[in-house]
Amino acid sequence: MGKKEILKEVESLFVKAEEVFDKDSAKANLFVKKARTKAMAINLKLPRELKRRFCPNCYSFLVPNKNLKVRIGGSKVIYHCSECNHIWRLGLK
Numbered sequence: 001m002g003k004k005e006i007l008k009e010v011e012s013l014f015v016k017a018e019e020v021f022d023k024d025s026a027k028a029n030l031f032v033k034k035a036r037t038k039a040m041a042i043n044l045k046l047p048r049e050l051k052r053r054f055c056p057n058c059y060s061f062l063v064p065n066k067n068l069k070v071r072i073g074g075s076k077v078i079y080h081c082s083e084c085n086h087i088w089r090l091g092l093k
Helices: 003-020 025-041
Strands: 068-073 076-081 087-091
Touching: 003 025
Parallel strands: none
Antiparallel strands: 068 076, 076 087
């Protein structure tokens, strides 16, 4: 399988995680884990949109206003994971 096919599978796993999140967040986290495992197996760099959908510390699927706080402070976007209390900052352009 090529990188394009794996990327499509990874994207579909994130879509499934989004659909399932309201009912069972643990299952959504499993979909993220599977997606990361598939991407890492072939050294696939995830697109920015997908990277920001899970916590870089605990790898839980993130949904704004449910388990993710997004703030803008100065010239940075501040993400706060409610699952593990991890905070990370991303620069604005």
